[in-house]
Amino acid sequence: MKGDDEYGHATIMKPKNLRESMSGTWFGSDFCRYINNETYYDKNRNITKETWYYRSGEIVDDYTYTYDSLGRLINERSTDKYSTTNKKNIYKGPSKKIKFIEYRSKWENEPAKIYFGNREFYGPFLETKFDTLSKTDSIFAVTDFIWKKVGENSFQEGKDSIFRKKLCQVNFYDNEFQIKESKFFDYKIDRYNKKLFQSGYMKYERDSLGRIKKETQIQDDKYHYFVLEKDGKYREEIKDGGYASTSSIIYEYYNDGNLKTKTHFYQGNISNQIQFVYKHNQIEKLFYLDTWGKNKEDLKPTEVIFKYKFDKQRNWTEIIKNVNGKDLYKWIRKIEYWEK
Numbered sequence: 001m002k003g004d005d006e007y008g009h010a011t012i013m014k015p016k017n018l019r020e021s022m023s024g025t026w027f028g029s030d031f032c033r034y035i036n037n038e039t040y041y042d043k044n045r046n047i048t049k050e051t052w053y054y055r056s057g058e059i060v061d062d063y064t065y066t067y068d069s070l071g072r073l074i075n076e077r078s079t080d081k082y083s084t085t086n087k088k089n090i091y092k093g094p095s096k097k098i099k100f101i102e103y104r105s106k107w108e109n110e111p112a113k114i115y116f117g118n119r120e121f122y123g124p125f126l127e128t129k130f131d132t133l134s135k136t137d138s139i140f141a142v143t144d145f146i147w148k149k150v151g152e153n154s155f156q157e158g159k160d161s162i163f164r165k166k167l168c169q170v171n172f173y174d175n176e177f178q179i180k181e182s183k184f185f186d187y188k189i190d191r192y193n194k195k196l197f198q199s200g201y202m203k204y205e206r207d208s209l210g211r212i213k214k215e216t217q218i219q220d221d222k223y224h225y226f227v228l229e230k231d232g233k234y235r236e237e238i239k240d241g242g243y244a245s246t247s248s249i250i251y252e253y254y255n256d257g258n259l260k261t262k263t264h265f266y267q268g269n270i271s272n273q274i275q276f277v278y279k280h281n282q283i284e285k286l287f288y289l290d291t292w293g294k295n296k297e298d299l300k301p302t303e304v305i306f307k308y309k310f311d312k313q314r315n316w317t318e319i320i321k322n323v324n325g326k327d328l329y330k331w332i333r334k335i336e337y338w339e340k
Contacts, residue, residue: 006034030288030302032329083107139169198224216248
């Protein structure tokens with residue numbers, strides 16, 4: 001795709017995103033992402049330093065992390081050739097929940113900027129209410145978010161002096177108290193701060209062991225809005241104009257619990273399917289079928305084989321990804337161990 005670089009398309013260049021992007025494509029597709037990093041750990045397996053590189057050897061970002069005696073992250077520093085940022089986490093007593101954050105940033109040729117905020121208000125406080133008779137769990141966001149009108153048809157995000165409860169999710173449970181359905185609501189869609197918009201509806205089916213065997217996302221051809229009445233109940237308003245769609249994922253498992261197949265359906269047709277084969281609890285092979293832009297008579301799964309090399313501690317140091325009989329990609333790790 002135009003605009004791609006070696007780390008992929010539209011990837012936020014943060015360690016968590018880069019690792020997930022690489023792992024997801026490497027073990028779940030017939031192609032490959034790029035990854036190039038050097039990571040250091042302390043004896044408690046906390047990451048203390050990591051450096052991410054481009055193919056040229058130029059540094060993407062350099063990170064250092066500091067922990068306190070309780071193992072809590074208290075300082076994160078990142079640098080690149082344009083800027084330096086430093087994030088300090090402040091906790092309340094022995095709690096592991098961050099209370100305050102001090103954020104310092106310095107861009108080249110610009111004065112340093114300092115931000116200090118209450119971490120608890122970065123996201124809304126969530127309140128749950130479980131009804132034992134109907135086996136439903138209602139989740140509310142306690143928020144001061146509102147839309148402010150700044151023109152005839154213009155609005156901007158703002159904060160109110162009053163916090164209000166906004167319904168954001170309802171879970172429906174079966175007799176085993178496992179979630180069988182979920183409805184999701186968005187309180188930021190309505191510019192007049194009066195309605196909730198139903199943004200999603202999921203259904204789950206489980207096997208005899210409680211594992212999800214099918215999850216289905218359903219969207220009908222309506223828009224569903226909910227207005228809070230004085231008695232505390234929501235009145236539903238339905239409008240035409242939506243686009244009906246159904247997408248689902250079906251999971252199959254081996255007897256040992258490992259995932260066997262993962263099949264995506266859209267509008268009742270297979271979108272893609274992955275079948276996994278394991279050896280010594282490692283993914284040895286996968287069959288990847290993608291129907292995008294293909295005729296049914298042309299459908300044929302891609303066979304992907306993973307060839308491993310291990311060190312004396314049985315950690316892999318090299319994986320070759322073979323696609324349809326060709327060695328196309330190689331992932332190499334150099335591991336140094338702490339002495340006991």
